[in-house]
Amino acid sequence: MNEAEIAHKVLSGLKWKAFIRVLGQVISWAISIVVIRYIKPEEYGLKSMADIFMAVVMIFSSGGLQSAIIQTKELTEEKLKKIFGILIIINLILFVFIFLGAYPIAKYYNEPKIISLIQVMSVGFLLVPLNIMPSALFSRDMEYKEVSSISFTTNVIGGVCTLIMAVMGYGVWSLIAGPLLSSALSVIILNIYKPCLKKPDFSMHGMFDVVSFGGTVLLTSFLWIVFSKADVFIAGGVLSAKDVGVYAVALHLASLPIDKIMPVLNQVAFPAYAKLQDNPLQIAKYFLKSIRLTSLILFPVSFGLVGISHYLIPALLGDKWNDVIPLFFVLGLVFPLRGISTLCAPMTNAIGKPKVQLQLVVLGVLLMVPSFIFAINYGALGLALTWAIVYPVIVLINLVNSIRRINLKIFHVVKAVFAPIFVSSVMLVGLLMFYMTNVIIVNHWVTIGVMILSGAVFYILGMLLLSKKTLYEMAGLFSSR
Structure with a gap:
């Protein structure tokens, strides 16, 4: 092609x-x-x-x-x-x-x-x-x-x-x-x-080349599971089944935007990057575009869910899951970075550099697993705070190490994500301020609907002010033939 x-x-x-x-x-x-x-x-x-x-x-x-x-x-x-x-x-x-x-x-x-x-x-x-x-x-x-x-x-x-x-x-x-x-x-x-x-x-x-490439991808995937699942594994040996279940649900809910959005992009990106593996300039262009469009969706969705979580979780799951709320609050703020980080793997693997992601997960195991072992002393909230404190460092290292393979600088990535993060953060503050007023509009569901609509309108207006081109880029993606 x-x-x-x-x-x-x-x-x-x-x-x-x-x-x-x-x-x-x-x-x-x-x-x-x-x-x-x-x-x-x-x-x-x-x-x-x-x-x-x-x-x-x-x-x-x-x-x-x-x-x-x-x-x-x-x-x-x-x-x-x-x-x-x-x-x-x-x-x-x-x-x-x-x-x-x-x-x-x-x-x-x-x-x-x-x-x-x-x-x-x-x-x-x-x-x-x-x-x-x-x-x-x-x-x-x-x-x-x-x-x-x-x-x-x-x-x-x-x-x-x-x-x-x-x-x-x-x-x-x-x-x-x-x-x-x-x-x-x-x-x-x-x-x-x-x-x-x-x-x-x-x-x-x-089969040496095929097995060697596959083996590196395999080892990377294994180590990713080790450090991303170590929290539940450690919790299972210390906390009660109920507490593990509460933490697991918080993880599941915080991961939903990433688990449901990122596969769409990454499953398409890897074969496309593989076809372009001899053209790093084009890969760099599409990689930055993927970051812009992913950030445009991922941050407002995740931050918005955090902002309405005090109403949404009891309404959806019932009062027996109220302990999920503080855990979800912490995880929901940091997990969008996980989505941005996952954009690197299809690119580096497609250009024949699977060891880049292998180095990332080795670092993740070395940093996250000991942190989880220490944090379990503070219960499930300690595990959530480990994601918030340690994981952003790993994301930054991954981005720097990956984008240099296609001659990009971290400045380019920061520029791509700044507007969505800033506007989403202001939107989140507004939602939390509304929650602290203890105002209920008719009932909880109507209140949730008003908060979602208000947050969406604010986010779109904010992006029109700070990054109109990104909104047009997203609109053009689905309007062109």
Whole structure:
């Protein structure tokens, strides 16, 4: 593809994925909120404990080979068969490992109930090879419409399954059954549209470059999980299941804007950067654009949710989750930086520099894990404050180390994010001042609606004053053809 074709694919992909993502997440958020009302805090805590180990082991399931398929310039049929063979071996080993590992995990937490949860969840590893191959090829070919539609369909079906089971009283099992059903349906539909069930080749000959790249991405992902999940792991051994559940919900809510917005951009960005990997000037241009547009959305959404959290969380989740509010307040302010930091990985990986992100996560482990161990003495709030105090330092180091690969300076990044951060901060102060007046307009829901509308109007007016071009850039992104 030439640059114009890539730009067209990226724009088309962003529009389609954004539309599908918004539609899907409106449904997903609605389902999640209802499900949480039917799940006890201690049950959510059990699922969060199990998720830590599953998330760590699941990182190894891809072997980093999904990224390697997308980034490799010359991808032959022979390489695909060998990658498929490697994936099968990896995931059979992981399935046995986690199935048997459920017993020592339960012993660590002193929670026998977690054994059956983890063993059922381990079935997902058997589906991974059949999912990764077609997904990677869809991304490599930049066929976003198809893969987004499949993801939307399977996630909604899985979410409905979770909701039905939660309402019927299946508790924590509803949180496990839905994702498993979604994964199974995804495998079936992906392989119908992009058949990849070829005879696997278990030879490693000629695979050094692919395995080396994938291994670096894999190690990076593993270390990222170690430092990003260490807080819940440490909390699980010290705090009660209820307190772990409260902290996990605060993390989940604070991460929602990042988890739902960033994949849209990063899934499109990595293949596009890979196509442009020999043109650093164009990569730099699009990287800064991604920062501007991400900041334009991420900071007002996150800060806005923090500003209305004292009304929103009790109204949505019920009074039993009120302890989430102070934790969410702290996490919601710092997690937008996490979204900005994640923009670096697709860029550095695509230009063949995966070690940049590896260096980042090594630093993250060295700084965050000891900080969490110290902070647990102050309970869940101590863990949240660790994110607020230590993590911004890691983000700054990552940005400086990443952008120098494409000849950018930190000044360019600061300029791109200044207006959204400043206007969002002023908006947040206004929302908090309104909250402190203790004024209720008709009822809590009307009050929340007025606050959201007022915050949105203020933010748009502020951005028109400070950074009109960024608003026009966003409008042009979705209005152009």
